[in-house]
């Protein structure tokens with residue numbers, strides 16, 4: 001097998017400036033030739049997409065993202081298949097494993113937690129496989145920020161409160177302090193900030209926000225294991241949440257949502273159900289500006 005970084009570089013070069021021709025040949029999530037990289041969703045097997053379910057049901061080999069993919073989902077849909085936990089394995093091990101199984105005619109699927117597009121490191125595996133002549137594609141899933149939002153019975157965008165959503169992670173081993181933009185998102189004022197990969201560092205993250213002068217009363221909700229049977233919600237503010245999460249003892253697998261939307265606080269009714277949409281041609285566009293409306 002080619003060195004994974006060389007494979008990634010070679011794929012990058014071969015793409016050149018143009019789009020991969022398959023972009024125009026298939027719609028998102030369509031069943032295709034090759035190994036699907038499937039978003040397993042946040043945990044509850046009921047939140048796996050129908051396409052994802054169809055593919056895992058047919059799989060001979062399921063390579064999954066360890067404890068982030070719920071054992072309930074693996075038991076329910078993958079009991080018939082060989083299961084391989086990807087945690088602790090590097091590309092040098094994973095890529096030949098998937099390639100060899102695919103080449104002898106097995107149906108191989110790669111199961112990522114949530115959606116593979118978010119903090120999944122899917123692309124480097126896909127590029128390495130493509131370089132080995134194995135086609136791949138993505139089947140989307142429900143990302144954990146959306147599950148956390150459903151748990152909290154809120155919206156991440158909320159009229160008059162949050163016009164934007166940031167998917168982000170805190171500084172740490174793999175993110176330099178200058179690449180940590182959590183404080184910048186809060187500074188913008190109308191952003192719901194969704195922090196992935198930050199459960200172990202909630203207290204430090206909040207301390208940095210306080211040091212940067214953010215309002216200590218800014219709402220924060222931490223949703224542990226959204227959609228799992230042991231799902232838990234810890235509510236607080238920038239000032240209080242760190243201690244509460246430490247008390248609960250969670251060090252992984254939680255979504256941290258910062259902003260008024262986490263508490264559904266102070267929003268206004270939208271234009272959509274205020275006679276505004278009906279003034280457009282089909283309710284999908286603002287007649288005056290041609291822009292798309294909320295749904």
Ligand SMILES: C[S@@+](CC[C@H](N)C(=O)[O-])C[C@H]1O[C@@H](n2cnc3c(N)ncnc32)[C@H](O)[C@@H]1O
Nearest residue numbers: 042113114115143144196197225226253254255
């Ligand atoms: C490696 S990232 C993968 C994210 C995943 N691709 C997604 O779309 O949700 C792992 C992080 O996602 C978040 N996460 C994953 N599953 C979760 C769940 N069920 N509830 C809350 N947070 C979750 C946690 O912040 C965890 O540290």
